[in-house]
Amino acid sequence: MDAEKSDLLQGTLDMLILKVVALGPIHGYAIAQRIRQISRDALQIQQGSLYPALHRLEKRKWLQAEWRDAESGREAKFYALTAAGRRQLKEEEESWARLSAAIGLIMRTPE
């Protein structure tokens, strides 16, 4: 009802996940933690956004999943970037650079 603003920019979640996974195989829960840490709490991924996104990316063959032991000793699902995922990440980076620069042009227009 109260139209609260999202915790992130719609459409950037896939790119953020792909980027973090590109840093090295990592499990879902840790992806959200890393994004939060690196962004100094500015970006907070809800679990209800995270897991569907991971399944989406896996289905599109951009990520590959594998159950392994986490540092904690417990089982966790580790994700790795595929070759297609690397290409997709590059595309999304370019799209982000292009669009955010364009928004900058608008927002810096003097009156």
Add this chain to the structure above:
Amino acid sequence: MDAEKSDLLQGTLDMLILKVVALGPIHGYAIAQRIRQISRDALQIQQGSLYPALHRLEKRKWLQAEWRDAESGREAKFYALTAAGRRQLKEEEESWARLSAAIGLIMRTPE
């Protein structure tokens, strides 16, 4: 079906419109033209996105509409920013700055 990427970053349309209207009263069709011009064709607002957005912003009292003659001699609906719209624009600018900077932190993380 084909998951084509959007012409803009989801969630930024309202901010872009508020910003352009803040430059001076302007009608809907011209808003889309200005956004396209200033962004050098990088941002293209579809009519099916534009008009619902304008109605949304007017309903929230961030814009005020008035029918007037356009330069073309034809009638057009001119929009002006309200005081609440000015506050909203400021908030959206801050949110954009915060989130886009945070995304920059993630995307520039070295491996």
Add this chain to the structure above:
DNA sequence: TGTGATGCCTAGGATACCTACATATAATAT
């Protein structure tokens, strides 16, 4: 014993955007 952190998941709802369509006028080209 129970609480918090870790770790995975889904269902349902809200919102935003796009495609496609509909309508009308004015200017320009053929």
Add this chain to the structure above:
DNA sequence: ATATTATATGTAGGTATCCTAGGCATCACA
């Protein structure tokens, strides 16, 4: 004279994304 393009506004329906709110399980620690 006629057709097309640009201007100008609008809606309906579909899709995708994200969030809230829940559920389940394990482990450490108080």
